[in-house]
Amino acid sequence: MLAIVRTALVSLRRDRGALSLSFILPVVFFSIFAVIFGGRRDTTPRINVIVADEDHSRASADLVKGLAGEGSLVVRVRPTPKQGVQQPEYTAASAEAAVKAGTAPVAVVVPKGFGANLGAMSVVLLKDSSDMVASQMIGGLLQKVAMTSMPEAMAEMGARYMDRFAGGFTPAQRSRIDEGLYLLGQQRNGPARQAQTDFGIISIQSRDVVGENKNAPMISFYAAAIGVMFLLFTASGAAGALLDEAESGTLDRVLSSHVTMTRLLAGKLAFNTLLAFSQLVLMFLWAWAVFQLDFFSHIRGFVVMGLCTAFAVGAFGMLLASTCHTRAQLGALSTLVILIMSSVGGSMFPRFLMPEAMQKAGLLTINAWAIDGFTKVFWRDEPVTHLWPQVAVLLAVGSVLFAIARKVARKWEYS
Amino acid sequence: MLSPPPLRIEVLVKHFSLVKAIDGVTLDLAPGECLGLLGPNGAGKSTLIRSIVGRVLPDAGSIAIFGSPADSQGARNALGWVPQELALYPRLTCRENLESFGRYHDLPAGALREAVAWGLDWASLADRAGDLVRNLSGGMKRRLNMAAGMIHRPKLVLMDEPTVGVDPQSRNRIFEMIEKLRGEGMAIIYTTHYMEEAERLCDRIAIIDHGHIIAQGTREELVQRTFGSRSEVLARFAAARESVEAWVTARNGRMTDGVAQVSIDHPTEIAVLLDGAADAGLELVDVSLRRPNLESVFLQLTGRELRD
Numbered sequence: 122m123l124a125i126v127r128t129a130l131v132s133l134r135r136d137r138g139a140l141s142l143s144f145i146l147p148v149v150f151f152s153i154f155a156v157i158f159g160g161r162r163d164t165t166p167r168i169n170v171i172v173a174d175e176d177h178s179r180a181s182a183d184l185v186k187g188l189a190g191e192g193s194l195v196v197r198v199r200p201t202p203k204q205g206v207q208q209p210e211y212t213a214a215s216a217e218a219a220v221k222a223g224t225a226p227v228a229v230v231v232p233k234g235f236g237a238n239l240g241a242m243s244v245v246l247l248k249d250s251s252d253m254v255a256s257q258m259i260g261g262l263l264q265k266v267a268m269t270s271m272p273e274a275m276a277e278m279g280a281r282y283m284d285r286f287a288g289g290f291t292p293a294q295r296s297r298i299d300e301g302l303y304l305l306g307q308q309r310n311g312p313a314r315q316a317q318t319d320f321g322i323i324s325i326q327s328r329d330v331v332g333e334n335k336n337a338p339m340i341s342f343y344a345a346a347i348g349v350m351f352l353l354f355t356a357s358g359a360a361g362a363l364l365d366e367a368e369s370g371t372l373d374r375v376l377s378s379h380v381t382m383t384r385l386l387a388g389k390l391a392f393n394t395l396l397a398f399s400q401l402v403l404m405f406l407w408a409w410a411v412f413q414l415d416f417f418s419h420i421r422g423f424v425v426m427g428l429c430t431a432f433a434v435g436a437f438g439m440l441l442a443s444t445c446h447t448r449a450q451l452g453a454l455s456t457l458v459i460l461i462m463s464s465v466g467g468s469m470f471p472r473f474l475m476p477e478a479m480q481k482a483g484l485l486t487i488n489a490w491a492i493d494g495f496t497k498v499f500w501r502d503e504p505v506t507h508l509w510p511q512v513a514v515l516l517a518v519g520s521v522l523f524a525i526a527r528k529v530a531r532k533w534e535y536s
Numbered sequence: 537m538l539s540p541p542p543l544r545i546e547v548l549v550k551h552f553s554l555v556k557a558i559d560g561v562t563l564d565l566a567p568g569e570c571l572g573l574l575g576p577n578g579a580g581k582s583t584l585i586r587s588i589v590g591r592v593l594p595d596a597g598s599i600a601i602f603g604s605p606a607d608s609q610g611a612r613n614a615l616g617w618v619p620q621e622l623a624l625y626p627r628l629t630c631r632e633n634l635e636s637f638g639r640y641h642d643l644p645a646g647a648l649r650e651a652v653a654w655g656l657d658w659a660s661l662a663d664r665a666g667d668l669v670r671n672l673s674g675g676m677k678r679r680l681n682m683a684a685g686m687i688h689r690p691k692l693v694l695m696d697e698p699t700v701g702v703d704p705q706s707r708n709r710i711f712e713m714i715e716k717l718r719g720e721g722m723a724i725i726y727t728t729h730y731m732e733e734a735e736r737l738c739d740r741i742a743i744i745d746h747g748h749i750i751a752q753g754t755r756e757e758l759v760q761r762t763f764g765s766r767s768e769v770l771a772r773f774a775a776a777r778e779s780v781e782a783w784v785t786a787r788n789g790r791m792t793d794g795v796a797q798v799s800i801d802h803p804t805e806i807a808v809l810l811d812g813a814a815d816a817g818l819e820l821v822d823v824s825l826r827r828p829n830l831e832s833v834f835l836q837l838t839g840r841e842l843r844d
Contacts, residue, residue, distance in 0.1 A: 370621030374684070377589045377617050378640035379609070536552075536583075536592045 138453025146457050153464045156479060167477060168255045169195045171219050171228035173211040178236025180271050184244070184263075184323075187270025188229065191262055197225065217247050217330050221501055226252035226473065227259050228330075239323075246327035251342060251500055252473050260325055267323040331501055341499030342471070342492070344408040349430060349491045350459065350468040352397045356438030357455035359393050363442045364451060367533055382534045386439060386527055393435030394428070401427045414499070422498030422505050429512050430491040433519035437487060439526040462486040490514045540603030542567055542614075542692040542723035543588065548597035550583055550747075557583040558594065559747035565692070570714075570724040572738030574731075574830075576840045580747040581727050582620075585694050588725070589617050601692060613641075616690035618682045620697045626670035630661050630680050633669060634687050641688035655683035658713060675706025682713060692723040699733060711736065731831045741830065745838045755830055762836050763828040766799045769806055770826060773818040783816050799828075 133139055172188060174181045189196040200208040200219070211219065216228035230245040244263060248256035366372040375385060405423060409416035416423070441458065445451040463469055465479060466488025472480050483489040494511030497503040543565035550558040557580050565571050575581045586592040588599055590607025604610030624633050634655045638648040656662040659679035669677060682698055695714070699707045714737055717724065728734055734741055735755055742752035751758055772795055773780050781791055787809075789798035800809060803825055810820060828836075 370619045370623035371625065373586075373589075373591055374617065374619060374623040374637070375640055377591060377612065377615075378637065378688070379612060379642045380640045536586065 136449070138449050141453055141457055146460065149457070149461055150464065153461070153479075156476060167193055167195050168227070168258060169197065169225035170255075170259055171211050171216045171225045172196055172198050173213050173216040173228060173230045174198065175213060175233045176231045176235040180236035180239060181231040183271035184231060184266060187266030188262065190270070191266070193258070194262065200224075213245070213247075220247050220249050220330050222503070222507075223249070223331075223497070223501060226255035229259065229263065243324040243326035246325055247330045248327055249331040249500075250329040251331065251339065251496065252471070254474065256327060260327065263323065263325055340408050340412045340414045342496060344404050344414065345492045345495035345499075346468040346488070348401050348404045349434065349466075349488045350463040352400055352431065352434045353437060353459040353462065353487070354455065355400060356393050356397055356434045357441045357451060357459065358438075359396055360389065360435075360438035360442035361445075361448055361451045363389060363439075363530075364445060364448050368447070372533055376534065382530055383527060386443075386523070386530060390432075390435050390439055390523055393438050394431045397431035397434045398427050401431065419498050419502075422503075422508060423495075425505055425508055425512060426491065426494040426498055429515040429519075430487070430494070433487045433491070433515040433522070436519040436522035436526065440522045440529070443526040443529040463488055465489075467492050487515065487518060490518075539567075540600065541565060542569075542602060543725070544598075544600045545584075545588070546598045548584070548587060548594050548599065550587060550592060550594045552583075556747050558587065558597075561597070561744070561747070561749055563742060563749060563752070565723050565725065567723055568718070568721040569740060570718055570726060570738045572734035572741040573725055573727045573744060574734060574741060574834060575727075575744035576838055579745045579838075581744055582696070583747075584744065585617075585696050585725070585727065588694060589615065613688065614691050616685045616688070616693035618685035618693065618695045618698050620700060622677050622681050624669050624677065624681060624684060627668060629666050629668055630656060630659075630672070631665040633680060633684055637684045638687045643688060651687050651689060654689075655687050658686070658716065659683040660709060673706075675702045675709065678702050678706065678710060679713065682710070686717075690722075692725075693717070694725045696727050697729065698726075699728065699730065707733075731829070731834070735830055743834060743837055750837050751833070758830065758833045759828050762833045763799065764801075766801050766828065767803050768826045768828055768832060769796075769798050769800055769809055769823065771796045771798075771810070771813070771823040772821040773813065774821050775818045779816070780818060783813060783818060 133143070170188065172185050174185050185196070185198065188194060197211070199210045200215070202208060211228070213230045213232070216230055219225060220228045226249045228247040230247060232242055232245060235242045235244065246256060246259060246263075248259075250256070363372070366375070372385075376382060380388075401423075405414065405416050405427075408414035438455075441455050442451055445454060463486075465475075466472075466483045466486030467475075468488045472483050472489060472492075475483065490511050494508050494515070497507055497511070498505075541564055543563070545561055545563040548558050548561040549556070559580075561580075561584060563571075573581055573584070583592055587594050588601070588606055590611065599606040601611040602614045604614065625636065628636065631652060634652045635648060638651050643651055653662075656665050659676075659682060661676060661680060661683070664672065664676065669680065672680065678698060678701075682695070685695075686693060698714075699710050702710065711733075714724065714726070718737075724737075726734070726738055740752065740754055741758055742749050743758075744750065751761065753761065777791075777794075780796055784791055784796045784798060787798045789796060791797070798809060800806060806823075806825055810823065813820060834840075
């Protein structure tokens with residue numbers, strides 16, 4: 122028995138692929154999940170929220186100020202400056218357009234007359250329903266801010282109710298209430314700002330502005346997310362045929378014909394791209410047939426994103442295969458790299474759940490750009506022209522990866 | 537104007553790190569000639585073959601195939617290569633394999649159809665054209681491997697041990713295929729570990745060792761040059777091995793599988809030799825007189841058996 126253990130140990134020690142899968146991958150994966158869900162406070166994700174104050178009352182200003190003071194939010198009241206020129210504040214319409222464009226997952230619109238009709242008018246929450254966390258969180262924070270940042274408005278609202286429905290206060294009561302409201306205002310501006318209050322809660326009217334007509338809200342996201350991950354695996358597997366051919370001597374024979382290494386790799390890349398695209402077509406057709414994904418009205422965007430994604434993924438597979446010397450090496454390396462890319466790039470869980478730093482790191486992966494593009498097509502119903510950043514990045518990434526693969530493949534070209 | 541020879545190699549040198557795999561090889565091949573390239577393992581045969589095919593870039597020297605440099609388009613058109621490995625696509629049929637390699641040589645549709653039909657016929661695989669390669673026998677795969685290397689109908693072909701691992705019957709079929717090519721005037725370079733193949737198929741033999749061509753010529757020339765008019769006496773004795781070995785060593789001979797081999801300058805010297813053995817107390821069991829063959833030449837020149 123000891124002899125068997127010893128033989129297995131020696132074999133494992135010399136199999137770098139198996140070693141990395143056994144020891145490195147679990148540690149890397151654990152670390153990624155720990156960073157995302159482990160609650161490291163310094164990297165907790167902050168939610169982008171657009172605020173359109175159409176009321177410009179003291180109450181609305183308090184509400185906006187309160188939201189801006191929340192550490193978990195990044196509040197934007199106006200778009201980022203264009204060429205150094207400050208942009209006008211968001212309106213209800215521009216805020217809705219910004220949410221639709223994916224600038225932020227949620228917008229808070231404080232309507233005109235909100236301050237004058239506290240309790241009678243609702244704050245409007247415009248949300249992108251693909252990000253379920255953000256809208257829930259903003260809803261809760263609005264209630265908190267209403268209580269902590271605008272107590273005198275709340276008290277005034279209570280007094281008005283009294284005046285309206287209970288016959289009003291006596292002059293002495295009114296005087297004491299006014300005095301109390303003044304003190305409340307003083308207190309709020311002082312150090313005891315976080316004091317507990319028992320005032321009422323503002324009404325929120327929320328509306329999905331993205332995905333409101335979707336039959337199956339997250340289907341397109343997962344079709345793209347899971348699809349890209351498996352595309353990466355398929356592409357590296359298909360590119361591995363190159364290693365088989367090198368091992369069997371077929372590659373030598375091919376290269377002794379009229380086929381050059383560049384022509385050979387380009388042919389393989391074309392095949393890998395078509396294979397990956399076919400896989401995407403199958404996946405989205407399945408989502409259409411079984412999960413009611415609105416496929417055919419987005420066909421143009423799908424073809425553009427599908428081909429660009431397939432090209433980048435195909436080139437990625439070529440690079441992996443040309444880097445390795447054996448199928449076993451390729452299997453280990455591709456598993457390691459693809460699982461890490463997929464977890465960081467948003468194929469396993471949406472990137473908006475991740476800490477900011479990891480969201481940015483995700484942009485180094487093909488997954489993130491592909492998923493963003495497909496989300497634009499299927500979720501935001503954006504026109505094909507809006508896909509240019511994703512298309513440009515995926516094509517550039519694919520071209521660079523292929524160029525590197527070509528350079529690395531020189532090892533097979535001549536001895 | 538004289539047309540250039542099928543192959544001309546001049547002072548070829550190739551290093552791999554500190555190892556000199558090819559060390560100044562010069563070689564010519566005449567039209568229609570079959571040259572046997574023999575050498576022990578590690579002698580530089582494969583490097584030389586791969587240099588001719590253009591898969592190894594030499595450090596010095598030149599290779600011309602019908603006047604075109606190795607790895608040029610002209611050389612690729614004129615040169616066929618049958619590698620030792622079964623360089624085929626196992627999940628494709630025989631026909632699909634030949635079609636693929638034909639397309640890699642940019643054969644137009646009509647020529648491709650003809651070439652595939654010729655290849656299947658030449659390899660006697662026409663009735664297996666639709667079979668997947670992985671389902672073929674070892675001998676069939678070898679024949680298809682040869683056909684794939686000939687699909688563009690080259691004028692010079694390199695065959696690197698095409699009969700490795702096949703049964704005698706398949707080997708005979710392969711010999712027939714090669715003899716057919718020879719009949720068509722094809723120039724061939726043939727490497728093998730089987731001396732009888734070289735003797736049967738090749739007009740001329742080149743022996744390579746440590747990266748040098750140490751001898752080349754026809755079988756008779758090599759034997760004559762190496763042994764002159766000497767013959768070999770092969771004798772078995774009913775005596776202690778040590779005393780036989782001592783007797784053989786004293787006459788510059790050697791022991792192979794219990795058989796004493798001693799060279800004599802003239803066949804008439806055999807009687808004197810056997811008298812000497814009797815005087816040494818060695819009882820003769822049987823004896824034969826043999827003219828040296830390629831095996832003897834190879835052994836004499838390299839100090840190793842061909843299959844070592």
